[in-house]
Amino acid sequence: MIRNLVDYVDERLGVSPGARKLLRYIFPDHWSFLLGEIALYAFIVLVGTGVFMSLYYVPSDAEAVYRGAYEPLRGLTMTESYLSTVNLSLEVPAGLLMRQTHHWAANLMIIAIVLHLLRILLTGAFRKPREINYLVGVTLLALTVLEGFVGYSMPDDLFSGIGLVISYGVALSIPVFGADLAFLIWGAEYPGSSDFFPRLYIVHVLIVPAAIAGLIGMHMAMIMRQHHAQFPSKLATERNVVGYPMWPGYALKAGGLMFLTAAVLFLLGGLVQINPIWQWGPYEPYLASNGAQPDWYLGWLLGSLRLMPALEIQLGDLTLVPNAFWGGLVFPTITFMLMYAWPWIDRRWFGDRDKHDLLDSPRDNPRRTAIVISYFSWVLIIFIAGSIDRLYLSSTVPYEAQVWFLRIAVIVLPFVVYFATKRLCEELSAREPRPLRGWTGKVVRRTPAGGFETVELDEGVPAVDGANGRNGGPVVKEEAGAGEGARGS
Amino acid sequence: MSSPTEGASETHDREAGSKRGAENLVLLSLAAATLAAVAFGVLVIVLPDTQLLGLALGGSLALLGVAAVVAGQKIVPQEIAIEERTDFGERQPASEVVEMVRDAERGVSRRRLLVGAAGASGAALGAAALVPAVALGPKVGETIAQTPWSRGRRVVDSQDRPITADDVQVGAMLSGFPEGATRREFGASIVIVKVPPGELEISARMRADAPEGVLAFSKICPHAGCAVAIYRHPLYEPTTERPALVCPCHYSTFDVRRGGTLEFGPAGRDLPQLPLELNAARELVATGDFVGQIGPSYLGVRK
Numbered sequence: 001m002i003r004n005l006v007d008y009v010d011e012r013l014g015v016s017p018g019a020r021k022l023l024r025y026i027f028p029d030h031w032s033f034l035l036g037e038i039a040l041y042a043f044i045v046l047v048g049t050g051v052f053m054s055l056y057y058v059p060s061d062a063e064a065v066y067r068g069a070y071e072p073l074r075g076l077t078m079t080e081s082y083l084s085t086v087n088l089s090l091e092v093p094a095g096l097l098m099r100q101t102h103h104w105a106a107n108l109m110i111i112a113i114v115l116h117l118l119r120i121l122l123t124g125a126f127r128k129p130r131e132i133n134y135l136v137g138v139t140l141l142a143l144t145v146l147e148g149f150v151g152y153s154m155p156d157d158l159f160s161g162i163g164l165v166i167s168y169g170v171a172l173s174i175p176v177f178g179a180d181l182a183f184l185i186w187g188a189e190y191p192g193s194s195d196f197f198p199r200l201y202i203v204h205v206l207i208v209p210a211a212i213a214g215l216i217g218m219h220m221a222m223i224m225r226q227h228h229a230q231f232p233s234k235l236a237t238e239r240n241v242v243g244y245p246m247w248p249g250y251a252l253k254a255g256g257l258m259f260l261t262a263a264v265l266f267l268l269g270g271l272v273q274i275n276p277i278w279q280w281g282p283y284e285p286y287l288a289s290n291g292a293q294p295d296w297y298l299g300w301l302l303g304s305l306r307l308m309p310a311l312e313i314q315l316g317d318l319t320l321v322p323n324a325f326w327g328g329l330v331f332p333t334i335t336f337m338l339m340y341a342w343p344w345i346d347r348r349w350f351g352d353r354d355k356h357d358l359l360d361s362p363r364d365n366p367r368r369t370a371i372v373i374s375y376f377s378w379v380l381i382i383f384i385a386g387s388i389d390r391l392y393l394s395s396t397v398p399y400e401a402q403v404w405f406l407r408i409a410v411i412v413l414p415f416v417v418y419f420a421t422k423r424l425c426e427e428l429s430a431r432e433p434r435p436l437r438g439w440t441g442k443v444v445r446r447t448p449a450g451g452f453e454t455v456e457l458d459e460g461v462p463a464v465d466g467a468n469g470r471n472g473g474p475v476v477k478e479e480a481g482a483g484e485g486a487r488g489s
Numbered sequence: 490m491s492s493p494t495e496g497a498s499e500t501h502d503r504e505a506g507s508k509r510g511a512e513n514l515v516l517l518s519l520a521a522a523t524l525a526a527v528a529f530g531v532l533v534i535v536l537p538d539t540q541l542l543g544l545a546l547g548g549s550l551a552l553l554g555v556a557a558v559v560a561g562q563k564i565v566p567q568e569i570a571i572e573e574r575t576d577f578g579e580r581q582p583a584s585e586v587v588e589m590v591r592d593a594e595r596g597v598s599r600r601r602l603l604v605g606a607a608g609a610s611g612a613a614l615g616a617a618a619l620v621p622a623v624a625l626g627p628k629v630g631e632t633i634a635q636t637p638w639s640r641g642r643r644v645v646d647s648q649d650r651p652i653t654a655d656d657v658q659v660g661a662m663l664s665g666f667p668e669g670a671t672r673r674e675f676g677a678s679i680v681i682v683k684v685p686p687g688e689l690e691i692s693a694r695m696r697a698d699a700p701e702g703v704l705a706f707s708k709i710c711p712h713a714g715c716a717v718a719i720y721r722h723p724l725y726e727p728t729t730e731r732p733a734l735v736c737p738c739h740y741s742t743f744d745v746r747r748g749g750t751l752e753f754g755p756a757g758r759d760l761p762q763l764p765l766e767l768n769a770a771r772e773l774v775a776t777g778d779f780v781g782q783i784g785p786s787y788l789g790v791r792k
């Protein structure tokens with residue numbers, strides 16, 4: 001049967017050579033390479049559960065009276081958006097399972113992308129030849145956060161309204177055309193015209209997901225073209241790729257991981273409550289609640305708005321640049337610009353323009369590792385500022401003091417983290433058996449031509465510092481370090 | 490795709506598959522996965538309980554996942570393969586491409602002009618395609634400054650009952666709306682607090698707008714538009730802060746004794762005050778629109 005099928009397709013489309021290559025595509029094996037895959041599987045779950053929900057959700061601000069099963073809301077006037085989401089949650093069979101799974105999957109997708117990004121940064125996988133794919137990846141992160149925010153805004157419950165009004169305030173704050181832009185998006189002054197929810201809907205179910213799917217396609221096509229990078233090992237060099245072929249073992253395991261990811265998400269969706277919108281109630285512009293929290297991945301934006309001191313550009317009593325612009329737009333722009341620019345900053349900093357298919361171990365490049373961790377700690381503190389109302393509620397420290405403490409921490413902590421991480425890496429690195437560092441004797445190493453040679457090692461050997469490829473050929477270095485081959489892959 | 494050997498991998502290590510025990514395990518999980526999937530279908534129809542549904546569907550997927558992983562790990566042949574990488578960016582083919590692209594301009598005399606004209610018309614067309622987007626929203630104009638408040642509008646609560654001066658207690662906060670207007674409108678909602686007149690530290694004009702110390706402010710935070718929903722009223726003043734309205738979003742804090750001036754937080758303007766008076770029935774009535782503009786700041790807004 002397989003024979004007939006393959007013949008049938010091949011006679012018409014001639015795909016066999018491509019298929020053969022695909023089946024033999026080699027995956028180097030390391031647990032951290034699975035983070036990106038998990039993000040992909042979460043996306044698949046999102047599409048599936050999202051299609052289900054789109055059959056019930058009504059994007060409309062038309063008012064209706066709730067007459068459903070949930071007692072506390074009965075008789076209340078609310079928008080169709082909220083009403084349909086409550087009904088989806090409480091009355092449609094499996095509706096709540098799908099909605100909660102969707103929400104969990106969004107959380108998982110973003111956390112997986114962030115950890116994947118961290119892995120890419122720490123191991124130097126963004127270097128030549130992978131810069132283009134890195135840019136695609138960072139864009140995917142931005143789009144996924146945007147998609148999450150729009151999705152979170154659609155039910156029109158109390159919390160989604162609070163998120164939306166802040167984004168309206170941030171849009172207004174853009175110099176020169178902010179007010180026009182906000183009116184363009186909302187169709188009127190906040191809470192917007194009746195076109196607004198249909199716009200959110202089409203952005204959430206078509207425009208952004210189509211862009212995400214397209215970029216995922218590009219991301220994977222580029223990986224296939226370049227092959228995975230790999231950690232150095234006895235076999236792995238800059239010139240080859242070592243690992244499991246796609247078929248059959250790897251495909252089965254990857255498929256298994258997909259099912260397991262989906263299983264965890266559906267179990268969470270069924271067993272662990274998330275965003276019970278019927279408890280929050282419908283949104284009205286005059287309502288807010290203390291302890292209101294957006295989804296965690298927006299916490300860094302909430303935090304930056306909170307930590308920003310009352311700084312505006314004013315001319316007399318005329319406002320030129322409102323405060324929300326700094327925390328709401330300048331900060332996220334800087335955050336992402338730094339991420340986008342990193343491959344070129346790194347290249348400058350280490351003067352390393354070589355092609356790298358072997359990954360660094362984070363400890364081998366203490367300065368890069370330190371700057372990456374320090375950058376993430378910077379975002380993390382601002383993120384924590386987004387949840388200080390929880391702290392405020394559960395402690396007696398007034399929020400003013402907390403805000404001041406965090407303002408100082410935002411400036412000081414990244415430096416502390418930088419030096420601590422650098423030190424830690426250097427120590428870890430020094431403790432490892434390293435034939436090339438302060439060690440004398442004989443080693444057998446491979447020559448660039450492919451043969452072997454015995455080399456006498458003494459002080460004459462150049463000390464290799466983390467930056468790969470700076471001193472002599474990386475091939476030689478990694479092969480000489482074959483004694484540490486157990487590390488890596 | 491240049492070299493013939495590209496993509497050819499060699500087997501480094503291979504071991505044949507299939508262990509009886511693993512096969513049994515996979516069979517068992519597949520059977521259980523099937524059962525759980527059927528259970529999910531049945532549950533949707535007879536007992537759509539979210540937790541049971543999650544267990545059934547999640548369980549089925551988990552069993553399927555286990556089966557696939559065990560099969561991939563233990564049953565099929567295991568192999569480690571090595572493949573040489575191809576070098577991209579070889580000078581020869583790349584420069585050929587450049588030549589091919591350049592080929593188009595052979596014999597073309599006014600190349601610059603043509604390319605420039607094509608670029609200009611492309612840009613014009615792109616801009617033209619963007620213009621309809623302008624129709625998405627109305628002009629900002631005056632609409633952003635408008636609120637439903639005007640002279641003589643009574644203040645009502647969320648049940649549409651008029652609020653009287655005696656409803657407002659020192660230390661408590663009330664929400665109010667203009668009688669007969671939709672409450673969803675941005676400029677509609679106000680917060681009402683009472684400060685003993687002797688404690689007010691405001692100008693005579695603001696004082697005139699606050700009969701018996703009853704102050705009304707827009708409930709929309711001038712920072713980014715959240716509802717100013719918290720009233721921090723100290724129980725024992727010597728050790729705590731002054732009474733203030735607090736926005737829960739980014740903690741803009743407005744001192745009520747000073748007429749809603751910003752005391753802490755990121756807002757760029759003070760809370761706009763709504764001028765009030767009392768009618769014969771001691772009900773709160775607006776004597777005009779807000780003093781100052783409500784809502785988040787934008788370029789050109791006046792303090």
Ligand code: FES
Nearest residue numbers: 710712713736739
């Ligand atoms: S919206 Fe009130 S402080 Fe930001």
